[in-house]
Amino acid sequence: MKKQLFFNWSSGKDSALALHHLLLDRQYNVGQLLVSMNAHYNRVTMHGIRRTLLTQQLQAIAIPYTTVELPQHPTHEIYQQLMRTEISHLQNAGYGYAGFGDIFLEDLRQYREKQLAEIGIQAVFPLWRQDTRQLMHYFIESGFKAITVCVDDTLLGDQFLGREFDHNFLNELPEGVDPCGENGEFHTFCYDAPFFSMPVPFSKGVQQLEIYQYNGQQSSYRFLDLLPL
DSSP: OOEEEEEEOOSSHHHHHHHHHHHHOTTEEEEEEEEEEETTTTEETTTOOBHHHHHHHHHHHTOOEEEEEEOSSOOHHHHHHHHHHHHHHHHHTTOOEEEOOOOSOHHHHHHHHHHHHTTTOEEEOTTTTOOHHHHHHHHHHTTOEEEEEEEETTTTOGGGTTOBOSHHHHHHSOTTSOTTOTTSSEEEEEEEOTTOSSOOOEEEEEEEEEEEEETTEEEEEEEEEEEEO
16 A cells, blocks of 8 residues: 655745655655645745646646645744644545655754644655755756746846756856755746646746845845746
8 A cells, every 4th residue: 555645835846856756656645735825816825826827737737736725924823723724634534644845954844744743644855865956957857847936136136037947047056055946045936847747838927026024134035927828
């Protein structure tokens, strides 16, 4: 009997690569995807992908999915409550494992493992501690396709936004920026993968700069709006 696993899908490259590994792993059956959505903006949290474009992406993957509908400005407590409710439903449906695309953020892994262990689910990290540059070369050479949709404006700027994620992009990254953007330097939309039935078509929309204040610190991120075709 294969282990029943649901995967936390973000729409980006690391998520796609981790899911690819799990689909090839014979000990797991990936039967459900779980996606966090900002219900107010109708967009994927963090990546800002429109719901309509996400739906096309999920149709190309052809794995059943569930969305966690978050309010406009969810507190940590609200986020935890909504996630726990949805994951409890998945556990009742027979899922005992949860997959993630995290690579080396130890505190995030510990948080996920602790939250899931409280309801009897084991976290799985197929990319854990792998070399991020080697992972991204594998990503490119295996036929995955992605475009950058969000960049840390202080580290990268608009010249890295809306870029095809390829070897040129990797080679041009400034020193200190992780090749996977694991520290939040950039986010991507994966529009094709070996397990997609077809590429997801889109066009580029407008760019927008967002400035955030957290614990007295300011950060700025530049987003590209992708439009479904």
